[in-house]
Amino acid sequence: MLGRLSGAGLRRLRSAIAGAGPVASAFGSGGKAFGTSALAASTNSHDVFNTHRDAPDNNRETEFDFTPANYKIANEIISRYPPNYKQSAVIPLLDLAQQQYGGWLPLAALNRVAAVLDMPEIRVYEVATFYTMFNRSKVGRYHVMVCGTTPCMLQGSREVSKAISDHLGIGVGSTTKDGLFTLGEMECMGCCVNAPMIAVADYSNGVEGFSYNYYEDLTPADAIRIVDMLKRGEKPKLGSQYRSKAEPVGAVQSGKWVGYESVGETTLAGKPSGPYCRDLDAVVLEEAKK
Ligand code: FES
Numbered sequence: 518m519l520g521r522l523s524g525a526g527l528r529r530l531r532s533a534i535a536g537a538g539p540v541a542s543a544f545g546s547g548g549k550a551f552g553t554s555a556l557a558a559s560t561n562s563h564d565v566f567n568t569h570r571d572a573p574d575n576n577r578e579t580e581f582d583f584t585p586a587n588y589k590i591a592n593e594i595i596s597r598y599p600p601n602y603k604q605s606a607v608i609p610l611l612d613l614a615q616q617q618y619g620g621w622l623p624l625a626a627l628n629r630v631a632a633v634l635d636m637p638e639i640r641v642y643e644v645a646t647f648y649t650m651f652n653r654s655k656v657g658r659y660h661v662m663v664c665g666t667t668p669c670m671l672q673g674s675r676e677v678s679k680a681i682s683d684h685l686g687i688g689v690g691s692t693t694k695d696g697l698f699t700l701g702e703m704e705c706m707g708c709c710v711n712a713p714m715i716a717v718a719d720y721s722n723g724v725e726g727f728s729y730n731y732y733e734d735l736t737p738a739d740a741i742r743i744v745d746m747l748k749r750g751e752k753p754k755l756g757s758q759y760r761s762k763a764e765p766v767g768a769v770q771s772g773k774w775v776g777y778e779s780v781g782e783t784t785l786a787g788k789p790s791g792p793y794c795r796d797l798d799a800v801v802l803e804e805a806k807k
Contacts, residue, residue: 568646569624569653581625583633587617587724591633604636607644611651616727620660620720621652649703656699657692659747660718665702668709672769673736677713678702680737681744697748708733710763711756715740717747733757736772 569575583591591610598605607630614626627645631638645651652660663669663678678689681700685693692699708714711733719728732743734757743753759774760766767776 569642575623575625575654577624579623579625581614581618581623581629583614583629584617587613590724595634604634604640607634607636607641608648610634611641611645613724615651616720616724620656620718621654655692656701656718656720657696658719658721659697659744660699660701660720661744662701662703662706662716662718664704664706664708664712664714664716666705666709668705669713672712673772674713676737676772677715677735677740681715681740684741684744698744706731711760713769715743717743730755734759734769734774736769736774738772 590613591606594609594613595603595606610630610633611622611627614630615622618626622645627641628638631641634641645653661681663674663681665674665678678700682688685698685700687693687698687700689700689702703716706714706716708731713735714731714733715735717728717730717732719726719730722728732739732753732755735743736758739758746753757763765777767774769775
């Protein structure tokens with residue numbers, strides 16, 4: 518990813534490395550969304566989704582069981598592990614339960630997984646609250662997760678998140694009144710080369726119809742277009758919005774897609790401005806002289 522960083526992203530990274538201020542301030546160009554107070558107010562969505570709060574539909578009395586079809590899948594998953602290590606299936610089984618239950622895990626689902634795997638309930642709670650892909654509260658039909666890790670942040674993920682938040686009228690960790698969208702955030706989703714990106718999970722069609730799609734190289738306007746298309750029941754282009762894969766033809770810069778001929782200095786096409794690594798050849802020569 519760093520090889521592809523360009524323009525504004527590159528300047529921000531240099532600024533942060535050079536000690537121009539805390540890393541958070543390197544992203545702030547005066548926009549309210551980047552201020553320290555805004556960061557503090559914008560609660561990490563995982564704090565919202567991963568904490569258990571007793572509710573009428575989420576307590577010790579609530580019931581959950583896998584469907585017969587999903588028990589078949591669960592048993593197939595469990596068969597991949599030695600019988601004395603079947604607890605290793607806890608993550609895929611929680612994932613299965615979440616897909617079956619419309620995108621979140623009530624206490625009853627955690628307890629069911631514990632029973633199926635013969636493991637203490639508390640061990641399942643620990644896993645479900647540690648891994649951020651598990652939701653402990655209801656989410657909308659589309660769980661829109663904006664990647665907030667450094668490469669995506671440097672390429673404009675905060676602007677993308679703010680654009681979606683303003684457009685849908687919800688904050689991070691909230692769901693639209695029509696139950697269609699929940700805005701969340703996620704750490705690196707392994708797609709840094711096409712930063713910034715979002716993932717959208719659709720939990721409305723059970724395990725068979727579950728989808729988890731990536732939309733990459735996003736400008737704020739692209740993010741809004743994708744959300745609107747989903748709302749209309751259309752299928753936005755998957756992957757990069759501007760290239761076929763990750764070929765070096767451009768980058769999102771200051772909220773716009775820019776071809777490489779106009780990007781200016783990059784760590785790929787331009788001469789890096791340093792600080793440089795020490796001259797290793799000279800070091801070797803010095804060593805040889807001794
Ligand atoms: S930082 Fe966003 S995908 Fe890696």
